[in-house]
Amino acid sequence: MIDPDEEFHKQLLATFREEADEHLSEITGDLIALEKSGITPGSPLVERVYRTIHSLKGSARAVNLRDIESVCQNLESVFALMKKGEFVPDEGAYDLFHDAIKITRGLLSGERVESISPAEIARSLRALISMTRDLPAAHQDGAVPETPPAERRIRNGMNDENMSAGNAPSPRDGESIFDTGKPNADTGMEHLRSMAAHDTWDGKTVRIAANKLDRLIAGADDLLTTRLFITHRMQELEEIMTRFAIWRWNLALVSNDLHRFREASFGIRKTKLPPDLVLPLQRMVEFLEYNREFVTYLQHDLSVHVRAAEIDRSTLETNTSAISDLIHDAVLLPVANVLQPFGGLVREYSRHTGKQVDLVIEGSDLEMDRRILEALKDSLMHLLHNSIDHGIEYPDIRAERHKKVRGIVRIRIIPLSGSKVGIEVSDDGGGIDRDVIRKAAVEKGIVSPDAATALSDDEVIWLIFRSGLSTSPIVTDISGRGLGLAIVEDTVTRLGGSVSVSSEKGKGTTIKLQVPIRLATLRGVVVRAGSQVYVLPMQQVRQVIRVQQEEILRTGDRPIIEFQGEKIVVIRLTEALGITEYHSLPAGTAHVPIVIMAYGAGQIACIVDEVIRVQEIVVRSLGSQLRRVKRITGAVILGDGKVALVLDALELIQESIKGSPLVPAGTASGEDLRTILVVEDSVTSRALLQTILERAGYFVRTAVDGMEALAMLKEHEFDMVVSDVDMPRMSGFTLTEKIRADARMSALPVVLVTSLDSAEDQKHGITVGADAYIRKTSFEKSQLLSVIRNLLERKR
Amino acid sequence: MTEGRADGRLSEETIRKVLEERAKKIAEPVTGSVETGIVEVLRFQLAYQEYALETRYVKEVILTGEITPVPGAPPFISGICAVRGRIISLVDLRILFSLPEKGLTDLNRVIVITDGRLTFGILADTITGLGTIPAFLIVPPTPGTDLSWKRYLKGYVSDSLVVLDADSLLSDPALVVEDA
Numbered sequence: 001m002i003d004p005d006e007e008f009h010k011q012l013l014a015t016f017r018e019e020a021d022e023h024l025s026e027i028t029g030d031l032i033a034l035e036k037s038g039i040t041p042g043s044p045l046v047e048r049v050y051r052t053i054h055s056l057k058g059s060a061r062a063v064n065l066r067d068i069e070s071v072c073q074n075l076e077s078v079f080a081l082m083k084k085g086e087f088v089p090d091e092g093a094y095d096l097f098h099d100a101i102k103i104t105r106g107l108l109s110g111e112r113v114e115s116i117s118p119a120e121i122a123r124s125l126r127a128l129i130s131m132t133r134d135l136p137a138a139h140q141d142g143a144v145p146e147t148p149p150a151e152r153r154i155r156n157g158m159n160d161e162n163m164s165a166g167n168a169p170s171p172r173d174g175e176s177i178f179d180t181g182k183p184n185a186d187t188g189m190e191h192l193r194s195m196a197a198h199d200t201w202d203g204k205t206v207r208i209a210a211n212k213l214d215r216l217i218a219g220a221d222d223l224l225t226t227r228l229f230i231t232h233r234m235q236e237l238e239e240i241m242t243r244f245a246i247w248r249w250n251l252a253l254v255s256n257d258l259h260r261f262r263e264a265s266f267g268i269r270k271t272k273l274p275p276d277l278v279l280p281l282q283r284m285v286e287f288l289e290y291n292r293e294f295v296t297y298l299q300h301d302l303s304v305h306v307r308a309a310e311i312d313r314s315t316l317e318t319n320t321s322a323i324s325d326l327i328h329d330a331v332l333l334p335v336a337n338v339l340q341p342f343g344g345l346v347r348e349y350s351r352h353t354g355k356q357v358d359l360v361i362e363g364s365d366l367e368m369d370r371r372i373l374e375a376l377k378d379s380l381m382h383l384l385h386n387s388i389d390h391g392i393e394y395p396d397i398r399a400e401r402h403k404k405v406r407g408i409v410r411i412r413i414i415p416l417s418g419s420k421v422g423i424e425v426s427d428d429g430g431g432i433d434r435d436v437i438r439k440a441a442v443e444k445g446i447v448s449p450d451a452a453t454a455l456s457d458d459e460v461i462w463l464i465f466r467s468g469l470s471t472s473p474i475v476t477d478i479s480g481r482g483l484g485l486a487i488v489e490d491t492v493t494r495l496g497g498s499v500s501v502s503s504e505k506g507k508g509t510t511i512k513l514q515v516p517i518r519l520a521t522l523r524g525v526v527v528r529a530g531s532q533v534y535v536l537p538m539q540q541v542r543q544v545i546r547v548q549q550e551e552i553l554r555t556g557d558r559p560i561i562e563f564q565g566e567k568i569v570v571i572r573l574t575e576a577l578g579i580t581e582y583h584s585l586p587a588g589t590a591h592v593p594i595v596i597m598a599y600g601a602g603q604i605a606c607i608v609d610e611v612i613r614v615q616e617i618v619v620r621s622l623g624s625q626l627r628r629v630k631r632i633t634g635a636v637i638l639g640d641g642k643v644a645l646v647l648d649a650l651e652l653i654q655e656s657i658k659g660s661p662l663v664p665a666g667t668a669s670g671e672d673l674r675t676i677l678v679v680e681d682s683v684t685s686r687a688l689l690q691t692i693l694e695r696a697g698y699f700v701r702t703a704v705d706g707m708e709a710l711a712m713l714k715e716h717e718f719d720m721v722v723s724d725v726d727m728p729r730m731s732g733f734t735l736t737e738k739i740r741a742d743a744r745m746s747a748l749p750v751v752l753v754t755s756l757d758s759a760e761d762q763k764h765g766i767t768v769g770a771d772a773y774i775r776k777t778s779f780e781k782s783q784l785l786s787v788i789r790n791l792l793e794r795k796r
Numbered sequence: 797m798t799e800g801r802a803d804g805r806l807s808e809e810t811i812r813k814v815l816e817e818r819a820k821k822i823a824e825p826v827t828g829s830v831e832t833g834i835v836e837v838l839r840f841q842l843a844y845q846e847y848a849l850e851t852r853y854v855k856e857v858i859l860t861g862e863i864t865p866v867p868g869a870p871p872f873i874s875g876i877c878a879v880r881g882r883i884i885s886l887v888d889l890r891i892l893f894s895l896p897e898k899g900l901t902d903l904n905r906v907i908v909i910t911d912g913r914l915t916f917g918i919l920a921d922t923i924t925g926l927g928t929i930p931a932f933l934i935v936p937p938t939p940g941t942d943l944s945w946k947r948y949l950k951g952y953v954s955d956s957l958v959v960l961d962a963d964s965l966l967s968d969p970a971l972v973v974e975d976a
Binding site (some may be wrong): 222225532577578579620621622623624625626627628629630631632634635637641642643644645682683684685687688689753755776777778779780781 | 844860861862863864865866867868869873874876877878881882883884885887897898899900901902903904913914915916919971972973974975
């Protein structure tokens with residue numbers, strides 16, 4: 001059993017970690033600014049750092065993290081001196097401060113920072129203080145001169161030096177209730193209150209757990225799905241309404257007859273009728289009239305309700321959109337939140353490499369989706385590392401090149417049109433040497449020497465991404481921009497963005513990321529390929545086109561099309577997914593629908609059977625068992641309740657480009673492709689029969705029962721029917737009878753596949769006119785196929 | 797069809813009741829009688845053979861709806877379907893167990909099993925009932941048996957009922973698909 005106190009403490013710790021993380025980032029940012037600007041008396045920065053440290057110390061004490069408290073205590077003392085101008089830190093001191101922050105971070109995450117211990121840091125900080133004490137105007141150390149207002153609310157029965165300093169805040173009425181109870185919980189509650197108070201600093205904000213926000217987003221997404229369902233229902237209702245037109249037409253046809261009946265039986269033209277028929281006839285006619293009225297009113301009422309429902313639906317649509325947008329807005333955070341710790345990182349990393357680098361951040365107050373920022377964090381970190389490692393030159397080289405000794409790495413956040421943001425990471429370093437890349441690419445066999453010289457400088461730059469795609473570390477060796485960059489590109493593309501590089505030798509390199517501001521509701525192109533419906537994420541769909549069969553050039557290894565001057569490999573979507581048992585209908589239409597997908601530098605043109613629509617999609621995971629399936633991102637529940645797979649554009653492109661040249665599209669020639677109608681109410685049996693027959697080279701259509709089958713038979717040509725017997729609405733026996741009774745179809749072969757085992761049933765089957773009767777209990781693929789082959793032969 | 801649906805719901809409810817009762821029982825202190833063991837099972841028919849699964853792993857039984865095949869997944873995965881807005885994968889035991897392909901059955905039911913971590917559906921033709929089996933009646937497969945799916949097998953009851961080991965199904969990493 002978990003101790004509730006312990007549980008509570010755990011919660012507190014989690015909250016503290018989050019809060020502390022923010023504090024630490026803030027302190028790091030301020031420290032760097034301080035070092036750059038130098039300390040002026042009464043500097044607001046010093047004041048701010050001091051307060052932040054103080055808050056952190058209080059919080060750490062509340063959750064009983066003594067190590068952190070002690071480090072903060074000492075840091076605070078140093079800053080107290082700085083505030084009074086009694087201590088001016090040098091570079092070494094700043095290093096110490098950053099180390100202290102690093103150690104605190106380590107303590108927070110439970111990882112030990114190896115080289116230094118918290119005790120050492122505390123000692124070194126104290127040493128700083130005692131140094132100043134030797135100065136004439138030395139001040140008493142340790143004593144905290146004043147309590148920053150933000151911390152006033154932290155108080156409890158534990159030894160708080162605020163109190164001992166005689167600075168105990170006056171208890172407020174509402175808080176006295178916290179003075180009793182367990183000390184642990186007590187401090188906790190107090191602390192939570194203080195954190196809440198702390199967070200009201202810039203107007204009205206509340207802290208909300210990230211997972212709650214995520215759940216809210218998921219909920220809003222579910223709403224969108226429901227809305228989609230309702231839209232679909234409405235369409236169905238509208239269709240039902242149109243059926244009344246047929247009814248009206250039929251009614252109009254008989255209305256004249258009806259009239260004549262009325263006249264003849266009991267109207268003015270009354271003829272002699274057998275008296276026992278007059279009354280029934282009259283009742284019939286009256287009933288028909290009643291019927292007409294009834295249906296007319298029904299139609300009217302229905303249409304009123306449909307219209308009302310449509311209005312409700314559109315209101316719902318507006319509202320759900322508003323909610324969804326709002327919630328997605330709620331997760332927008334200033335980019336600064338993520339960039340803040342980078343200052344410390346750059347400072348430390350550049351010192352570590354022996355280079356002098358300043359990080360300049362511009363436009364970081366722009367707001368972006370928290371999830372995008374989280375996803376980009378590592379990539380940005382990587383780019384910064386790259387710039388320092390491979391961009392910025394060592395101070396002596398920079399001096400030789402008449403550059404400022406301190407290099408600059410700049411992150412610029414630029415709002416772009418279309419809810420996009422540009423993030424530029426640039427350095428004023430040496431730039432990328434194309435010739436080195438050319439050489440390496442040739443050495444690694446990525447391109448031939450001739451091709452390498454033929455490549456323009458811009459094209460060469462793209463090689464650094466290519467290396468990632470082919471997972472060859474060609475450029476990693478020379479600039480380190482190889483695999484890492486490919487990962488950056490992957491991340492950015494997954495977010496629906498793009499990456500570009502520009503570099504000038506000797507002047508520096510700029511990498512531009514373009515990403516959406518928010519993870520907007522995804523849109524997808526719904527397509528049908530074979531018997532299944534798939535969704536292609538809109539972000540990676542470059543274009544949907546229709547081409548003539550002859551526009552697909554089949555001269556080379558693989559079929560290609562030319563689109564906007566580019567040659568793009570053509571592949572059937574089913575083949576790209578590894579589905580082979582599929583035959584298209586004989587090419588009735590000359591136009592082939594093609595979806596061009598682009599992902600980074602790679603692209604393919606996918607042949608599909610039908611482009612159904614573009615719609616909003618809410619991507620769900622494939623469940624706990626299918627953690628990752630190649631080429632598939634997830635699943636979507638469509639408006640009609642069916643589940644469609646969402647395809648992964650990148651993997652689709654990679655796999656199809658990697659794959660061997662495929663058989664040209666349209667494997668089965670139109671002439672000998674036989675069409676079979678499979679009628680079966682069980683989903684699995686239907687799918688199984690379909691697969692067996694498709695693999696055997698037949699074109700298969702399916703119906704769920706006799707009724708549907710009959711409707712399809714009347715509309716389309718089939719070469720054979722394979723039907724179950726026991727089905728709702730219309731059994732296989734009845735279906736067979738109806739087929740035999742229809743002059744046009746009477747010769748159509750019918751195979752009954754059934755679980756009815758008795759000889760009687762079999763006899764029944766033959767009586768109604770089935771050509772073959774296969775029992776499910778002894779069902780075998782080969783048997784079914786040979787029966788079908790024979791029957792089709794005979795038909796010929 | 798409608799009757800079938802009612803059927804499915806009924807058994808779902810029954811299962812829940814059984815589960816609740818079982819939970820109560822588990823909460824009681826362990827006594828000797830419990831240790832001698834009675835196994836509560838859900839019995840189902842698949843490809844003309846009756847199987848049993850321990851009910852404590854059974855979350856619900858639903859009617860098989862439209863199944864979306866997943867290209868690239870191993871053959872024993874029939875596909876996925878949505879259960880109240882959540883996607884679950886469906887396992888065809890006939891393929892997993894490499895049973896000889898014979899006959900055509902309808903797989904009208906999905907038995908959703910879970911251990912809290914992994915959840916998937918098992919396709920079944922019909923649910924034949926809920927019941928208890930005294931543990932001593934379950935005869936483990938003879939050590940020499942050369943059965944590819946022996947690890948998923950608890951044993952047989954009077955030769956006609958195959959008792960499956962849901963725990964080993966749910967904990968077998970080979971059943972989880974995680975492409976590189």
